[in-house]
Amino acid sequence: MRKQYKDFPVYKPNPLFPDRLRWEPILQVRLSYKHRQSQRIFAFVDSGSPYTLFRYEVAALVGLDPTKGPLFTDDIGGIISGPEEVAYFHKVNLDFEAGWRIEVMAGFIKKLGCSAILGRNGFFDNFKVTFDHSSQPPAFEIERITKSI
Numbered sequence: 001m002r003k004q005y006k007d008f009p010v011y012k013p014n015p016l017f018p019d020r021l022r023w024e025p026i027l028q029v030r031l032s033y034k035h036r037q038s039q040r041i042f043a044f045v046d047s048g049s050p051y052t053l054f055r056y057e058v059a060a061l062v063g064l065d066p067t068k069g070p071l072f073t074d075d076i077g078g079i080i081s082g083p084e085e086v087a088y089f090h091k092v093n094l095d096f097e098a099g100w101r102i103e104v105m106a107g108f109i110k111k112l113g114c115s116a117i118l119g120r121n122g123f124f125d126n127f128k129v130t131f132d133h134s135s136q137p138p139a140f141e142i143e144r145i146t147k148s149i
Helices: 056-061
Strands: 002-004 006-009 021-024 026-033 041-045 053-055 073-076 085-096 101-109 116-118 127-132 139-144
Touching: 026 056, 026 116, 053 056, 056 101
Parallel strands: 041 116, 053 101
Antiparallel strands: 002 139, 006 021, 026 041, 026 085, 053 116, 073 085, 085 101, 127 139
16 A cells, blocks of 8 residues: 655744645554444554554543553653653554554553554554655555464
8 A cells, every 4th residue: 555645734834944844654543442443543654663552532432441451551752742651551453544454552641742653563563664755745655564473
């Protein structure tokens, strides 16, 4: 599947980068848990993030209380504003635009600056992603990895 980056308007452009648009690799996903499914959520494809993460509010969309029965917790820093914060991880299903569904261990965190981040654990270990900045707008390709047991 090939996707173009999503464009976001820049309200205060940097004089070094005067473009009035910011391009980001974003996918629409649906989170599901048991028999409930969220609406489509914009998720950043972020190879720098070690985890697949969602804001706390997204958990409520599928009837999941992130603080109840977490499998484990971990300190998260660098991708949130302020000091490190605890994330609660649960096994959930992710549905992607191409009709793909995967089960992932996703973290739920209060201070995440977006709805979702697709990181190395949960996303990049299931898909091969190629970023192409030579085109305008930039694009990325996603290929499902077939894992052998």
